Amino acid sequence: MEGIAIMTSGGDAAGMNPAVKSAVDYSISKGLKPYLIRDGLRGMIDGDISAATREDVSGILHRGGTVLRSSRSKRFFEYEYRKQAYDNLQKLGINKLIVIGGDGSFAALNQFYADFGVPFAGIPATIDNDIPGTDYCLGVDTALNMIRDSVDSIRDTATSFNRAFVIETMGRDCGYLAMVSALSSGAEICIVPELEYDLDAIGQRLRKDIENGRSSILAIVAEGTNMAEYLTRWITVNLNMETRLTVLGHVQRGGSPTVNDRIMAYKFSVAAVDSLLAGHTNKIMVFREGQLGALDIETVNSSKVELDPQIIDLCGHLTK
Ligand code: F6P
Numbered sequence: 001m002e003g004i005a006i007m008t009s010g011g012d013a014a015g016m017n018p019a020v021k022s023a024v025d026y027s028i029s030k031g032l033k034p035y036l037i038r039d040g041l042r043g044m045i046d047g048d049i050s051a052a053t054r055e056d057v058s059g060i061l062h063r064g065g066t067v068l069r070s071s072r073s074k075r076f077f078e079y080e081y082r083k084q085a086y087d088n089l090q091k092l093g094i095n096k097l098i099v100i101g102g103d104g105s106f107a108a109l110n111q112f113y114a115d116f117g118v119p120f121a122g123i124p125a126t127i128d129n130d131i132p133g134t135d136y137c138l139g140v141d142t143a144l145n146m147i148r149d150s151v152d153s154i155r156d157t158a159t160s161f162n163r164a165f166v167i168e169t170m171g172r173d174c175g176y177l178a179m180v181s182a183l184s185s186g187a188e189i190c191i192v193p194e195l196e197y198d199l200d201a202i203g204q205r206l207r208k209d210i211e212n213g214r215s216s217i218l219a220i221v222a223e224g225t226n227m228a229e230y231l232t233r234w235i236t237v238n239l240n241m242e243t244r245l246t247v248l249g250h251v252q253r254g255g256s257p258t259v260n261d262r263i264m265a266y267k268f269s270v271a272a273v274d275s276l277l278a279g280h281t282n283k284i285m286v287f288r289e290g291q292l293g294a295l296d297i298e299t300v301n302s303s304k305v306e307l308d309p310q311i312i313d314l315c316g317h318l319t320k
Helices: 016-029 041-046 079-092 103-116 140-161 176-185 199-211 228-238 249-253 259-277 297-302 309-318
Strands: 003-008 033-037 049-051 094-101 120-124 164-169 189-191 217-222 243-247 283-288 291-296
Touching: 003 016, 003 041, 003 079, 016 033, 016 094, 016 259, 041 079, 049 079, 079 094, 079 103, 094 103, 094 259, 103 120, 103 297, 120 259, 140 164, 140 176, 140 217, 140 249, 140 259, 164 176, 164 228, 176 189, 176 217, 176 309, 189 309, 199 228, 217 228, 228 243, 259 283, 259 291, 283 297, 291 297
Parallel strands: 003 033, 003 094, 094 120, 120 283, 164 217, 164 243, 189 217
Antiparallel strands: 033 049, 283 291
């Protein structure tokens, strides 16, 4: 029986567990022998790999994070450790890989393919939603729902106390979480890397609102702008309103995957196994304009992240 190994790599994201479960179950149904690699690339190097049965992956789909655990391995950059990883796979007869993670993990496995010819299929998973070529990455919906709950709670206290709140969402280089959260929570300000902002115009707009009775303000700021602390001081001084800063942090990465993340995980996993069975190498599963597909790793690497232009447009009025 041909061996297929499944791993999660890079930042964890909700939806990884249902993807692992589905990849194992579907591989078995296709006559493959699935293996699980623990701790991502670290486990590949150190041989932390074991055969998986359906029972091994039962009861995991509702859990957040990744039961396989994850890591960011520097050793994998070195040929000698990649060779060690290859020897571990060889011993177990593994000649196909599924990696659930981000573009850094895909690039690592692309190098591994160049070295030893072991094909992989990539499943995009990161709460940042910033993998080029796909409109959706696993974990995004769960993160957005976590943020919504937090922002709704903050709105309750803000309105009770005549206060402004600046809320920083994750997103190292990408403002997707911040933009969707600003829209879905009715925030008054949104600061993201994708949009220019004009604090003078924001000031004029909100001063008018305050004259007309507005007593609280929510501002959603993407982590990647580094603007949260500055904006907190700016609102205090310029809008004369007591202002608090909440950095949501890693709470956004946890939590039971939403229905959408579970279903997307199933779809991506089945597509990944099918892609490898069809003899494709180094394809990244993508979801674009409502359709599931697959792109070459090179296409993904040479593309830019394209966020939903309507979301960007809708946020425009929150930046001035
Ligand atoms: O890439 C996902 C992400 O959650 C980013 O939004 C954030 O900047 C980063 O990971 C945090 O990484 P770490 O968990 O290593 O602190």
